[in-house]
Amino acid sequence: MQSDYRINTSSIIQLAESQRTGQPDTSDLWETALLLGFPAALWRLPNQQDKHLIVSFEEVLPRVSADLDELPAGFLISPFDNLAKNAPVEAQLSEHLDQTGIVPQTLFLRADIQATFLEPGAHTAKQIEIKNTAGTTADRFWDTVDVRSKTKRSQPITSESPTPILDPGAQALYEENVVKAIEAIQRGELRKVVLSRTKQMQFVDVPNAVKLFDKLCQKYPSAFVSAVSIPERGQIWISATPERLVSMNANGVFQTTSLAGTQSAFHADGTAKHPAQAMWSQKEIEEQALVSRYIIECFKKIRLREYVEEGPKSIIAGNLMHLGTSFTVDTQAVRYPQLGTVMLRLLHPTSAVCGTPRDAAFNFIRQHERHDRELYSGFLGPVNIDANNEGPTSSIFVHIRCMKLEGRLATLYAGAGITENSEPEREWQETEMKCQTLLKVMMNDE
Numbered sequence: 001m002q003s004d005y006r007i008n009t010s011s012i013i014q015l016a017e018s019q020r021t022g023q024p025d026t027s028d029l030w031e032t033a034l035l036l037g038f039p040a041a042l043w044r045l046p047n048q049q050d051k052h053l054i055v056s057f058e059e060v061l062p063r064v065s066a067d068l069d070e071l072p073a074g075f076l077i078s079p080f081d082n083l084a085k086n087a088p089v090e091a092q093l094s095e096h097l098d099q100t101g102i103v104p105q106t107l108f109l110r111a112d113i114q115a116t117f118l119e120p121g122a123h124t125a126k127q128i129e130i131k132n133t134a135g136t137t138a139d140r141f142w143d144t145v146d147v148r149s150k151t152k153r154s155q156p157i158t159s160e161s162p163t164p165i166l167d168p169g170a171q172a173l174y175e176e177n178v179v180k181a182i183e184a185i186q187r188g189e190l191r192k193v194v195l196s197r198t199k200q201m202q203f204v205d206v207p208n209a210v211k212l213f214d215k216l217c218q219k220y221p222s223a224f225v226s227a228v229s230i231p232e233r234g235q236i237w238i239s240a241t242p243e244r245l246v247s248m249n250a251n252g253v254f255q256t257t258s259l260a261g262t263q264s265a266f267h268a269d270g271t272a273k274h275p276a277q278a279m280w281s282q283k284e285i286e287e288q289a290l291v292s293r294y295i296i297e298c299f300k301k302i303r304l305r306e307y308v309e310e311g312p313k314s315i316i317a318g319n320l321m322h323l324g325t326s327f328t329v330d331t332q333a334v335r336y337p338q339l340g341t342v343m344l345r346l347l348h349p350t351s352a353v354c355g356t357p358r359d360a361a362f363n364f365i366r367q368h369e370r371h372d373r374e375l376y377s378g379f380l381g382p383v384n385i386d387a388n389n390e391g392p393t394s395s396i397f398v399h400i401r402c403m404k405l406e407g408r409l410a411t412l413y414a415g416a417g418i419t420e421n422s423e424p425e426r427e428w429q430e431t432e433m434k435c436q437t438l439l440k441v442m443m444n445d446e
């Protein structure tokens with residue numbers, strides 16, 4: 001199945017800027033994709049300036065197994081429930097997950113058009129690459145871009161701040177579930193479970209996703225910021241996530257992070273806290289240690305011992321602070337080039353979004369959460385993208401601090417890790433703070 005999506009990268013042709021009339025910007029390409037019904041992904045990696053955009057010409061996206069070694073250049077986005085998690089480890093490690101009877105659920109946006117833009121705000125097209133997709137679709141796309149870039153008007157994120165859709169029972173329901181989770185933990189059925197909730201906001205007019213994306217990039221330089229348009233679902237997902245799930249750089253260096261424990265990044269008087277001075281409770285230290293232990297268990301399953309562990313230390317994530325530990329492996333030194341793919345299959349869903357033991361926590365979530373998580377707490381990110389001619393890199397993140405846009409309706413998602421020492425009201429407040437990461441940007445459209 002996957003060979004259908006393999007493209008010979010030698011067929012990438014460079015399109016000199018002078019060949020185009022006027023320089024298209026991110027909005028031109030994004031809006032054209034939306035207009036023509038093509039899926040698109042826009043992203044900015046943590047602590048980088050360049051913004052990347054790809055457009056796929058496949059209106060209905062292929063469902064693939066998340067194989068970083070097989071997939072061509074593109075963008076993966078997976079739901080929380082991607083049906084592979086209950087498979088035995090042997091099946092998860094199998095080269096052909098989709099041949100084991102498990103239906104792969106990860107959506108793949110093939111990079112039929114790939115663009116890299118320099119400098120936040122400047123939007124100068126540094127480089128535009130077009131895959132040689134034999135004509136008509138690409139021509140139609142570029143003709144539409146040309147027309148649009150001549151007639152475009154700059155629009156703000158929204159003309160008015162969105163208003164919350166009140167859900168009077170939401171807090172009580174959430175806190176009830178936290179109490180049930182604590183009871184299940186006390187009975188020894190689980191050690192930790194991440195319970196999530198939603199918060200809905202109504203815009204007066206359809207918000208400008210690119211402007212929202214730009215503002216998130218400015219406000220959260222260390223986050224992975226993205227906007228992904230999925231026309232077949234009528235959705236745009238926007239996020240500013242602090243959590244790296246799996247990355248493989250051009251030199252074969254693998255990285256993953258364990259993130260948990262949450263507190264505000266600001267003192268009560270509004271001044272910023274210094275990460276080195278942050279105080280963490282026993283509950284938070286244990287909660288994060290469970291995520292690290294889960295990662296180490298995954299390494300153990302594949303008998304990998306040569307990893308570098310750094311942390312835990314306090315990490316700033318926009319308006320919040322977390323405890324984080326990073327794990328690095330030189331896959332060339334350990335002769336394990338497929339480590340990224342194997343760990344992606346083993347890690348998701350980590351204890352940062354699901355819990356421990358994983359299957360018990362997953363079943364608890366399925367039984368008690370009333371909403372469908374959809375793409376929240378799944379994973380997403382670019383695969384085999386060679387932006388600077390240094391070789392293909394893949395960077396997959398946990399899909400948190402995100403929202404789903406359906407026309408004028410925004411649904412925000414946030415979860416909190418519940419352990420034996422959790423206090424229901426505090427956990428609810430924690431999800432409120434997590435929603436603020438995106439809300440601050442949506443509300444404050446100066």
Ligand SMILES: C=C(O[C@H]1C=CC=C(C(=O)O)[C@@H]1O)C(=O)O
Nearest residue numbers: 260261262352400414415416417
């Ligand atoms: C599940 C989320 O965050 C996770 C990541 C960092 C800290 C977390 C926590 O303190 O509970 C969560 O495990 C979310 O933002 O929806």
